[in-house]
Amino acid sequence: MKLAEFRPALDAWLTEHAGELTPTEPGLDAAMAHLSTVKRLAYDAGWMRWGWPERVGGLGGSPLLRGYLGEALTARGFVEPGIYSLTEVLAPTMIDFAAPELAAEMVPKLLRGDETWCQGFSEPSTGSNLASLTCRAVATDTGWRVNGQKVWTSLAQYAQRCVLLTRTGPPESANSTDKHRGITALFVDMDSPGIMVRPIETMHGAPEFCEVFFDDVDVPVSRTLGAEGQGWAVAMDLLPYERSTALWHRGAFLHKRLDDLVREAPDGRLSARDVGAVLEQIYAFRARSRTTLHRLDAGEQLGAETSLDKALLGLAEQSLFDLVEATLSDEVAFGDSPTDAEWRSEFLYSRAATIYGGSAEIQRNIIAKRLLDLGAEA
Ligand SMILES: Cc1cc2nc3c(=O)[nH]c(=O)nc-3n(C[C@H](O)[C@H](O)[C@H](O)COP(=O)(O)OP(=O)(O)OC[C@H]3O[C@@H](n4cnc5c(N)ncnc54)[C@H](O)[C@@H]3O)c2cc1C
Known part of the structure; x- marks a missing residue:
């Protein structure tokens, strides 16, 4: 199906099913349960399958179709883009690197909302410097035994x-110039014996990420993504996906929230100039992200240039919520009035927009070194 047919047909379906698709309860547990419902309804009606390859349960077609589905769902307030985004972040790399039969078995479960997956990259001492990770996997007769810790999962x-990214090369390679080698990616069942998950309460009030501990966790060899030692390539495949369709959906959400702000702002509190300044940032991001989606559609390999998308998204998100804070009551940022709860949570979450998916400083380093060839740091 082409985008021109997909859009009106999907819009009509969303309007018809708005009652079932609209979330009714606050809180992360309710949002996760609702997300599963939305994905199941959209999958069973076919929408969630467009833009994904047939070999993983998809109906084929351009990734632009997935881009529009997520945009339409977020712009109508049916899903929150942060929790929806993990599908776009994790499924493409699973398709690229998992054994074909494993991808065919697992990806439909994620698309249909039967399962949630997480991304175990960051560690307590390894965020920006991802290649120095130390969560260790040692070969056994049947696969791997994992020990270590992840955080912000x-x-x-x-x-x-x-x-999960693990170190399978010699331990000293975590600190050597060779640290990109000796990393292996695994696809781990979270109910495996030896895994402990401890949610972290965030300042925006939702325990959205966790510490994850691995204590002698056995993982079958069939769950290796790519070959042993190819984990860095897996990570470099995944991160550009994290900065393409997933960010496009977030941009649609920002646009919707700017519209909401214009509607809700008390008379005289919002100037056209301030709205224009934020709109300009949102459009700078969306124009850039649109180009990225079209490159994905053309089958191009995404890479370091998606750091521009992430840098622009961070600027747009924080400008919008700075304006929210300046426009609505002082309660928005630091009060506890229930009427402001949604804006407050989003304002506080927006502080993370220059951290998640790679910090703003790291994106600017990548842009300087890899895109502008400005050389090494002084
Ligand atoms: C909401 C949210 C969700 C997340 N979800 C996940 C997830 O699901 N899975 C996962 O694996 N991780 C996740 N993360 C973690 C995220 O990827 C890391 O927080 C991020 O990569 C930064 O790493 P760090 O927190 O260790 O900070 P650090 O790397 O310690 O950086 C601290 C500060 O120093 C700066 N800095 C570091 N190195 C340099 C440098 N070379 N030059 C200039 N400045 C530098 C950084 O920009 C930052 O400001 C999430 C984070 C957030 C906020």
């Missing part, structure tokens, strides 16, 4: 599976 407490 979004939605791990709900997840049935984890895309």
